[in-house]
Amino acid sequence: MDLMGMMGKLKETQQKIEDTKKxxxxxxxxEQSTDSLLKVTLTANRTIKSITIDDTLLEDKDQLEDYLILVLNKAIEKATNVNQIELDAVTKMDMPMIPGMEDLFK
Incomplete structure (x- = not known):
């Protein structure tokens, strides 16, 4: 087993992971509600960039809270899927197979 080569490959993969995260x-x-009254924009790293709320939602606090929970959860789920697919592609493509190492990149 070429330990130095493996360590170099590991460093290279870590750099690719960092580049992918950037x-x-x-x-x-x-993401938006089905009636488009609430819109959310976030990055694939799950950082919220904007929330747009239609004025009609401001009249009903409970409805607004429900909309926020629903739309934010859908947006976060989409972002998480994109994030996971991208990072999995990097680690599966470049990682030497060492038992237990996959846990380091989660």
Whole structure:
């Protein structure tokens, strides 16, 4: 087993993961309620960039809270899926197979 080569490959993969995470900051996910009264924009790294609320929702606090929970959860789920697919692609493509190492990249 070439330990030095494996360590170099590991460092290279870690750098690719960091580069992918930076790139995911530029991947935008848009989500909205079915009636378009609430819109959310976030990055694939799950950083919220904007929330747009229609004035009609401001009249009903409970409805607004329900909308926020529903739309934010849908947006976060989409962003998480994109994030996972991208990071999995990097780690599966470049990682030497060492038992237990996959846990380091979660």
């Amino acid at each position: 790139r995911l900051d530029t991947v935008i996910i848009d």
